[in-house]
Every structure is written in structure tokens, then in C-alpha cells.
Amino acid sequence: MTSAYKPTDEKELAELISWASAEARPLELVGSGTKRGLGCPVKINGRGIPAKVDLSGIAGVVFYEPEELVISVRPGTPLEQVNQMLAERNQMLAFEPLDWGWLLCGESKYGTIGGAISVGSSGPRRVKAGAARDFVLGAHAVNGRGECFKSGGRVVKNVTGYDLHKLMTGAYGTLGAFTEITLKVLPAPEKTYTLLIHGLKPERAVEALTAAANSPFEVSGLAHIPAPEAARSQVPYVGRADRAITAIRVEGHGVSVTHRMEELKKLVAPFGPLEELHSMNSRRFWSEVRDAWLLPPDHQVVWRVSVPPTNGAAIIAASGADSWLMDWAGGLIWLGYESAAAGQGARIRAAMTEGGHALLVRAPDAVRREEAVFQPQAEGLAKLSARVKAGFDPSGIFNPGRMGAVSLPGAA
Amino acid sequence: MNVIAPEPITADLSALAARFRQVLPPECVVTDTIARKPFETDAQTMHRQMPGIVVLPETVAQVSEVLRLCREFGVPVVPRGAGTGLSGGATPVPGGVLLAMTKFNRILDVDYANRVVVAQPGVTNLGITRAVEDDGFYYAPDPSSQIACTIGGNVAQNSGGVHCLKYGLTVNNILGVELVTMDGEVLRVGGKHLDPEGYDLLSIITGSEGLLGVITEVTVRILPKPETVRALLVSFDSIEAGGACVADVIASGIIPAGMEMMDRITIDAVEEYCAPGYPADAAAILICELDGPAAEVDYLIERVTAIATRNGAIGVRASQSEEERLLFWLGRKSAFPAAAKMKPDYYVLDGTIPRNKLAPVLARIGELSRASGLTIANVFHVGDGNLHPLILYDANVPGEMEAAEHLGHDILRLCVSVGGVLTGEHGVGTEKRDLMPEMFTDLDMQQQQRLKCAFDPGQHLNPGKVFPTLHRCAELGAMHVHKGKTAFPELPRF
Numbered sequence: 001m002t003s004a005y006k007p008t009d010e011k012e013l014a015e016l017i018s019w020a021s022a023e024a025r026p027l028e029l030v031g032s033g034t035k036r037g038l039g040c041p042v043k044i045n046g047r048g049i050p051a052k053v054d055l056s057g058i059a060g061v062v063f064y065e066p067e068e069l070v071i072s073v074r075p076g077t078p079l080e081q082v083n084q085m086l087a088e089r090n091q092m093l094a095f096e097p098l099d100w101g102w103l104l105c106g107e108s109k110y111g112t113i114g115g116a117i118s119v120g121s122s123g124p125r126r127v128k129a130g131a132a133r134d135f136v137l138g139a140h141a142v143n144g145r146g147e148c149f150k151s152g153g154r155v156v157k158n159v160t161g162y163d164l165h166k167l168m169t170g171a172y173g174t175l176g177a178f179t180e181i182t183l184k185v186l187p188a189p190e191k192t193y194t195l196l197i198h199g200l201k202p203e204r205a206v207e208a209l210t211a212a213a214n215s216p217f218e219v220s221g222l223a224h225i226p227a228p229e230a231a232r233s234q235v236p237y238v239g240r241a242d243r244a245i246t247a248i249r250v251e252g253h254g255v256s257v258t259h260r261m262e263e264l265k266k267l268v269a270p271f272g273p274l275e276e277l278h279s280m281n282s283r284r285f286w287s288e289v290r291d292a293w294l295l296p297p298d299h300q301v302v303w304r305v306s307v308p309p310t311n312g313a314a315i316i317a318a319s320g321a322d323s324w325l326m327d328w329a330g331g332l333i334w335l336g337y338e339s340a341a342a343g344q345g346a347r348i349r350a351a352m353t354e355g356g357h358a359l360l361v362r363a364p365d366a367v368r369r370e371e372a373v374f375q376p377q378a379e380g381l382a383k384l385s386a387r388v389k390a391g392f393d394p395s396g397i398f399n400p401g402r403m404g405a406v407s408l409p410g411a412a
Numbered sequence: 413m414n415v416i417a418p419e420p421i422t423a424d425l426s427a428l429a430a431r432f433r434q435v436l437p438p439e440c441v442v443t444d445t446i447a448r449k450p451f452e453t454d455a456q457t458m459h460r461q462m463p464g465i466v467v468l469p470e471t472v473a474q475v476s477e478v479l480r481l482c483r484e485f486g487v488p489v490v491p492r493g494a495g496t497g498l499s500g501g502a503t504p505v506p507g508g509v510l511l512a513m514t515k516f517n518r519i520l521d522v523d524y525a526n527r528v529v530v531a532q533p534g535v536t537n538l539g540i541t542r543a544v545e546d547d548g549f550y551y552a553p554d555p556s557s558q559i560a561c562t563i564g565g566n567v568a569q570n571s572g573g574v575h576c577l578k579y580g581l582t583v584n585n586i587l588g589v590e591l592v593t594m595d596g597e598v599l600r601v602g603g604k605h606l607d608p609e610g611y612d613l614l615s616i617i618t619g620s621e622g623l624l625g626v627i628t629e630v631t632v633r634i635l636p637k638p639e640t641v642r643a644l645l646v647s648f649d650s651i652e653a654g655g656a657c658v659a660d661v662i663a664s665g666i667i668p669a670g671m672e673m674m675d676r677i678t679i680d681a682v683e684e685y686c687a688p689g690y691p692a693d694a695a696a697i698l699i700c701e702l703d704g705p706a707a708e709v710d711y712l713i714e715r716v717t718a719i720a721t722r723n724g725a726i727g728v729r730a731s732q733s734e735e736e737r738l739l740f741w742l743g744r745k746s747a748f749p750a751a752a753k754m755k756p757d758y759y760v761l762d763g764t765i766p767r768n769k770l771a772p773v774l775a776r777i778g779e780l781s782r783a784s785g786l787t788i789a790n791v792f793h794v795g796d797g798n799l800h801p802l803i804l805y806d807a808n809v810p811g812e813m814e815a816a817e818h819l820g821h822d823i824l825r826l827c828v829s830v831g832g833v834l835t836g837e838h839g840v841g842t843e844k845r846d847l848m849p850e851m852f853t854d855l856d857m858q859q860q861q862r863l864k865c866a867f868d869p870g871q872h873l874n875p876g877k878v879f880p881t882l883h884r885c886a887e888l889g890a891m892h893v894h895k896g897k898t899a900f901p902e903l904p905r906f
């Protein structure tokens with residue numbers, strides 16, 4: 001029988017984990033479960049089905065000081081609630097956490113802030129503002145021994161001790177259970193504009209995006225959408241374009257946005273016909289890019305590939321994918337396949353000639369069990385990662401196998 | 413406070429030196445006393461220690477071999493860049509090996525299409541910008557020591573600079589490293605891509621203070637140079653007014669490239685030293701730098717000026733030329749050497765506090781200074797609450813150095829007590845090691861040490877730094893459980 005626990009505070013959680021650790025009982029840490037489909041399924045491993053630990057009861061805002069650009073929340077707090085609170089004070093989480101619900105649940109489901117930080121994914125603004133972990137200033141957590149610990153603090157500039165909270169960002173709950181997360185926030189832009197270039201091929205799009213990225217005009221989004229995926233957009237200027245769309249985002253104060261749009265237009269005019277999106281349309285469009293919403297929802301298999309930008313177009317060409325999106329000026333490629341077939345992952349990975357990370361995002365369970373969901377690592381790095389895991393969770397009770405072999409008990 | 417070695421060193425250093433000479437060119441193995449002398453301290457000169465052997469490897473294979481031999485001999489190793497560290501991170505360990513990375517001074521790849529530079533760790537911070545500036549790029553983190561400090565040292569310390577308010581610290585600006593671990597293994601973490609491919613080890617290697625591995629290559633992001641840079645020089649008749657102005661600027665949604673403040677004592681010192689022409693009547697001055705597209709910078713200069721005026725600024729000057737902007741900065745950049753003119757020695761602190769605690773903390777620092785009889789000059793990265801009180805003393809006066817250290821520790825405790833931290837960018841090293849318990853419980857520190865154990869179970873790399881208490885890795889790894897004792901607690905179920 002699967003048991004499920006719902007602790008309501010750090011103390012209850014720590015007691016539960018101490019017990020599970022003593023009994024070597026595996027636990028599956030869950031925020032609201034929206035991203036259970038991401039990463040590897042937890043492994044049963046002969047120790048019984050992991051008991052579910054529902055962390056949504058450890059929720060709420062600990063403090064929010066807008067003038068200090070900092071918010072501290074408990075992990076079960078819904079991400080939408082955090083976004084909403086910040087928006088009321090014209091602020092935001094600048095790494096643009098994804099609404100993974102579209103890809104994984106077929107509908108909008110932001111999940112909890114704990115989940116968003118634990119998968120650690122960053123949206124289109126990664127190129128300018130930084131990654132999820134760059135905004136995690138500190139955390140409180142419980143390790144696999146049931147011990148409560150903290151790292152970092154509430155200030156941006158801090159090099160006191162190791163940044164365990166950054167390491168735990170993107171660790172899929174395999175190192176510890178967060179009980180409090182302190183985040184840096186930034187002012188939301190007054191205006192968000194987007195420059196669109198029509199009808200480019202991927203290689204040419206990367207050239208245009210590179211020109212924009214290498215300009216002093218502080219662009220904060222650099223995407224390219226092929227015609228069929230662009231046609232899915234709910235932004236009329238994109239949805240009805242009937243051509244591939246190359247998009248450059250410019251955010252900030254009004255006068256600055258106007259100026260930079262004019263300069264960028266001059267810069268990329270040689271590439272093709274231009275158009276622009278104003279703020280409302282821009283916000284809509286970039287959330288469609290962020291969530292890979294533009295990929296056909298019925299494509300069974302989806303990969304997220306992070307590579308050096310110059311490698312992006314080649315990966316698209318070699319992948320044999322049925323749908324795709326390019327973000328981060330070529331550095332992030334989403335690939336969709338109508339249905340699963342042998343060798344898809346191998347094909348993508350063979351095309352990654354300059355390093356990087358291909359993550360299997362959506363696939364039927366059988367494929368998720370078979371395929372290397374995370375990028376296979378060199379042996380030395382994998383062994384080190386497994387030792388790091390054991391340092392947090394010596395009996396391997398947290399989310400066994402969720403990040404592949406390194407997160408299985410005994411891997412060190 | 414002395415540097416403690418974890419265990420007495422028994423290995424025969426001359427035998428080890430002989431083995432080094434088999435794998436390194438003879439001039440790269442230094443055992444001569446006079447030649448070793450320059451390595452006895454970094455820029456935290458309160459502590460000195462002669463290294464047993466100094467090695468200056470030239471290749472990654474040599475680094476790997478040196479580490480393997482040290483492990484075999486059970487001899488501790490301290491990595492070193494340029495030795496500009498301010499927390500004693502590169503202070504040698506008695507009878508240990510000092511591994512200096514200065515020969516790794518080449519830029520390996522300038523890649524504009526991917527906006528990265530791949531450099532060996534001994535390249536200076538400024539060296540990276542120099543390599544790309546003619547093509548309109550730069551490397552953003554800019555510690556004041558940038559002309560000398562190495563990128564490897566920057567990664568090990570997670571260094572900042574005056575522009576990290578807008579552009580972040582080292583950790584926010586690097587994408588990959590090559591690291592040699594204590595068993596001689598060469599690991600590559602990250603690369604030219606933006607997402608980590610597993611556990612984000614780069615985020616803990618950055619700031620690891622030479623305790624996890626030796627960095628042999630760094631991939632940094634470079635940025636296009638801003639179209640325009642202008643600065644405002646604002647003066648206030650009280651620190652409080654200046655602090656309130658800074659808070660208002662941030663609250664209004666403006667993130668300047670940098671915001672630096674200095675108090676009257678520092679202003680006097682720099683006027684004496686290099687005469688930047690700071691207002692004579694100010695209790696505090698603020699330099700607020702704005703960079704970006706010309707239209708934006710001009711607009712923000714106006715807005716910040718209005719905010720400053722509203723907060724009672726007694727003078728506001730906006731730079732009208734690059735010369736004028738550099739003049740504003742001249743005083744700030746000369747603050748440390750200017751302080752050094754006032755007294756033979758200074759001790760620089762590095763605590764960070766929440767911005768809104770600025771006024772009370774500075775007032776308390778003033779009280780502590782008066783009580784101790786030692787002068788403190790305050791110059792700080794006010795935008796992110798990172799204070800640099802400079803305690804002036806004379807090491808030749810008996811007891812003054814100890815008094816300075818004592819006062820410094822009191823100030824750091826004060827920072828922690830208001831929700832701040834011990835160090836914003838200079839690192840813990842030996843200097844703040846014994847203060848770690850002010851911020852962290854034993855459990856917090858043990859969790860950090862377990863990470864150290866995952867990289868270096870024998871604890872040969874830079875021992876005696878960062879952590880006040882040494883634990884054997886076996887002890888940290890042990891599970892103390894009472895199996896079957898707890899009937900599971902009654903927690904609500906679904």
C-alpha cells in the first residue's frame with residue numbers, strides 16, 4: 001500500500017525523514033505533483049513503493065520586502081501566488097519560471113515554488129538575467145538524515161560558506177527537502193516590445209539573433225519559431241504571419257525601449273521584413289515560447305536541449321524532429337516528435353558536438369524508463385555527483401532514481 | 413589566531429620535492445628559502461606561514477600529478493592565484509605544498525558567436541576584458557584588484573566588484589570550469605551552454621576557496637560594452653539621507669550599474685591622496701553609475717537626480733564627459749591606498765547587511781570605533797549592502813593588531829545580527845573561519861563539510877580554511893540511527 005504524508009511544518013517533516021532514514025524507507029517529495037512527469041520516474045528498487053510526502057502544507061510567505069528586492073517563501077506556496085504578489089508591487093522572478101503544466105499536464109499548472117526551484121528551469125530571459133539558481137539567495141532544508149540545515153542568507157552579495165541552496169536548485173528533490181527559499185526579485189519592466197523578422201531559415205535566424213545579442217541594446221529574449229509552430233500562436237501578428245518568425249525582446253523603461261527598438265531595426269533590417277509586438281502581445285508571445293506552448297500538444301515526445309548557440313541549428317537539422325522551437329539565440333532547442341521511436345535521443349545527442357545537455361521532457365512512461373532522461377555524464381563527474389548525493393542523503397531515501405543513476409542509493 | 417594544520421605532517425618533504433622534479437621542470441619546484449618567502453602570505457598580511465615547497469606547474473597533467481603525489485605523501489596543498497585574496501585563503505599550511513597557478517596565463521578561445529572566452533586560471537581578470545575590448549566586449553565582474561587578480565582566484569572566491577549590483581558576481585558570469593580533484597582526476601563541469609547537465613556543481617565550485625579542487629580552465633560569459641556610461645556624484649549631510657536615497661532609487665525600479673558610498677573620513681583621505689574634488693561639506697558621498705543605451709542613461713540620470721534631491725542631497729553632479737566620470741571614480745578606486753597613507757596598516761572587512769539596516773549599523777560601527785580608539789574609514793558597495801569598513805592600525809604598536817582584529821570581529825557579528833552575512837565577496841579563508849558559528853549551526857557546517865568530503869575525502873586541499881572545526885569524513889558520513897525505535901509519528905495523511 002502506498003502511504004502519503006502531509007507534514008505542516010519543518011519539525012514534522014524532519015521527524016518523518018529521520019524515521020524514514022532509520023528504516024531506509026524511500027520517500028517521494030511532491031509539491032503539488034505537476035512536474036512528476038519530468039525527469040525519471042522514482043525507482044522502486046526492491047525497497048517498496050516510495051511513500052509520497054506532500055509538501056504543499058508547508059506553505060506561505062515568510063517575508064516580502066519589495067524595497068530590498070527579496071522574498072522568502074515556504075516551498076508549498078503556489079508559484080502563481082508568488083508571481084501575483086510580486087506583480088502587485090511591479091516586481092517579478094526574473095528567471096521566468098515555466099508553467100510546466102502545458103507540457104506535462106495538458107493545461108496551465110504552475111505548481112509550487114518549491115517544485116519550480118527543484119527543477120530549476122529558466123525561461124527566455126536566461127540569456128540576460130541569469131538562471132533560476134542565480135536568484136536563490138538562501139534556503140532552509142532537511143537532509144536525508146532528518147537534520148534541518150540552512151545555507152546562504154537574504155542578501156545578494158554573500159560568499160559565506162558553500163551555496164548549498166544553489167546546488168539544490170535543479171536537483172529534483174534528490175538532495176534535501178526545502179522548507180524555506182529566499183529569492184532575489186527584480187523590478188518588472190515598464191514596457192516589453194518585440195521585434196519580429198519574417199521568413200528566415202534557422203541558420204540565418206541564428207545570425208540575426210547573434211547580431212542582436214552582440215549589440216549593446218540589452219535584449220532579453222532571442223527566439224526563432226518555424227512557420228507551423230508560429231501558426232499556433234494566439235498573438236495575431238505571429239499566428240497569421242504564415243512564415244517563420246525570429247523574435248527579439250526588448251524590455252525596460254519606455255524611452256529606452258523605443259530607442260533600442262529603433263536601433264535594432266536598423267541592425268537587423270538586412271535580414272528580412274520586420275514587424276513589432278507591443279507590450280501586451282509581447283507578454284503573451286514570450287509565455288508561449290517559455291512554456292514551449294507553441295509545440296503541437298499531441299506530439300508525444302518532447303526534448304529540451306541546451307547547447308552552445310552556434311550548435312543549435314545543426315541539432316534541429318539532424319534531429320529528425322516533427323516540431324521544434326529555438327530560444328536563447330540557438331542555445332535552447334525544444335524538439336517534438338509525433339510519436340516515440342527508437343534512436344531519437346541518440347540522434348539528438350550525436351548532433352551535440354560542442355557539449356551540452358539534452359533532457360527528455362515528455363514521453364510515454366515506457367520511454368522514460370528506457371531512455372537516458374538526463375544527459376549521460378563522464379564517469380568521473382557521475383561518481384562525484386553520486387558522492388555529493390550521498391553526502392546529503394546517505395541512505396538514498398529521497399526520490400530514488402529521479403535524476404537517473406547518480407541519484408540511486410549505492411551509486412557512490 | 414594561527415593557521416592550524418589538521419594533523420602533524422610527517423612526510424618527508426625533500427623526498428616529495430624529488431618526486432616533483434621527476435614530473436615538473438626543475439625551475440618549477442621551489443624549495444629555496446628566499447624564493448619561497450614571497451609566498452608566505454596573500455593580501456591578508458596578518459597571518460604569515462612559510463610553505464614547505466612551492467610548485468608552479470605548467471600543464472594540467474602536471475597539476476594532476478602534483479595532487480596525486482601530495483595525496484600519496486599525505487601532504488596538504490594550498491592552491492594560489494595572484495595572492496591578492498583578503499581572507500587568507502592562499503596562506504600556506506605549515507609543511508605543506510603551495511601550488512601557484514600563475515603559469516597558466518593563456519587565453520584559449522575567444523568565441524564571439526557564443527559570447528564566451530575560455531581562459532586558463534592564471535589569466536588576470538582585466539586580461540580577459542583586454543582580449544575582447546577592441547571588439548566591443550568586456551567581462552563584467554570587476555574587483556578593484558582586477559589588474560592583478562586571476563580568473564581562477566575569482567572563481568575560487570566568487571569575487572564581485574563595483575558593477576555586480578547590475579551584473580552579478582563571478583558565479584553569475586561563468587559557464588564552465590575544468591577542475592582537477594585531489595586524486596588527480598580531471599573533470600569538466602559545464603561548457604558554453606546555459607543549463608547545467610545534472611547537479612549544478614559549478615555553483616559550489618565557484619566560491620569553494622580552493623577546498624574542492626584546482627581550477628585549470630574557466631569559461632566566462634562576455635557582454636557587449638554598453639553604449640553609454642555616466643555617473644552621478646551626490647553628496648549628503650548625513651549617511652542616513654544617503655541610505656534613504658539609495659533605497660528610494662531601488663524601490664522606484666531602477667537598478668544602476670553600481671552604487672558606491674564613502675564617509676567623511678574616507679573623503680578626507682582620498683582628497684589628501686589624489687584630490688578628486690569631492691565636496692568639502694559632505695558627510696557622505698554617493699557615486700551612482702548608470703550604463704546602457706544613451707536614451708536610457710540620460711533619462712535615468714534625471715530620475716535619480718530627482719530622487720536624490722527629494723532625499724535632501726546637498727549636491728548633485730552628473731558627469732558630462734568620460735574624463736569627469738573617471739574623476740568621480742578616482743577617489744573611490746583610491747580609497748584603499750589612501751587609507752594606507754593614514755596609518756601603516758589597515759584591516760578591511762566585508763560584511764553584507766540588508767540595505768535598510770545601513771544607518772543603524774554605521775552608527776553602531778562609529779560607536780565601536782570610538783570605544784576601541786581605532787579609526788574606521790567606511791567605503792562600501794551601498795547598492796547591495798556590502799560594507800568595507802577599513803580599520804586603521806599600526807602593527808608596530810603592541811596590541812593594536814589584536815585590537816583591530818577584535819574590533820573587526822565585533823563589526824562582523826553586528827552585520828550577522830541584523831540579518832546580514834560575514835563576507836560579501838572576500839571569502840572566509842582563515843580570517844573569518846572562527847566566526848562561521850555566528851552564522852551557521854554545527855549541522856549547517858557539517859552539511860557543507862560533507863560536500864567537501866565528496867570532493868576531497870582525505871582533506872588534503874587547503875585544510876584549516878573556512879571551517880572552524882575539523883571533522884574526519886568518516887565521522888561526518890556515519891549514520892547514527894536507532895533502527896526500529898521510532899514508531900512513525902502521527903502525521904495527517906491524505
Ligand SMILES: Cc1cc2nc3c(=O)[nH]c(=O)nc-3n(C[C@H](O)[C@H](O)[C@@H](O)COP(=O)(O)OP(=O)(O)OC[C@H]3O[C@@H](n4cnc5c(N)ncnc54)[C@H](O)[C@@H]3O)c2cc1C
Nearest residue numbers: 190191192193194235237254275276277278279280281282
Ligand atoms: C495604429 C496602430 C498600430 C498598432 N500596431 C501594433 C503593432 O505593430 N504591434 C502590436 O503588438 N500592437 C499594435 N497595435 C495594438 C496596440 O498598440 C496594443 O494592442 C495596445 O493595446 C497597446 O497596449 P500595450 O499594453 O501593448 O501598450 P504598449 O505596448 O506599452 O504601448 C503601445 C502603443 O500605445 C501607445 N500608448 C500607450 N499608452 C498610450 C496613451 N495613454 N496614449 C497614447 N498612446 C499610448 C504607445 O506609445 C505605443 O505606441 C497597434 C495599434 C494601433 C492603433
Ligand SMILES: Cc1cc2nc3c(=O)[nH]c(=O)nc-3n(C[C@H](O)[C@H](O)[C@H](O)COP(=O)(O)OP(=O)(O)OC[C@H]3O[C@@H](n4cnc5c(N)ncnc54)[C@H](O)[C@@H]3O)c2cc1C
Nearest residue numbers: 493494495496497501555556562564565568571572622627
Ligand atoms: C586592493 C585589493 C582590492 C580588492 N578588491 C576586491 C573587490 O573589489 N572585489 C572582490 O571580490 N575582491 C577584491 N579583492 C580580493 C581579491 O583580489 C579577490 O579575492 C581575488 O579573486 C583573488 O584572486 P587571486 O588570483 O589573487 O587569488 P589568491 O589570493 O591567490 O587565492 C584566493 C583563493 O582562491 C584559491 N585559488 C586561487 N587560484 C585557484 C585555482 N586555480 N584553483 C583553485 N583554487 C584557487 C586559493 O586557494 C585561495 O583560497 C581585492 C584585493 C585587494 C588586494
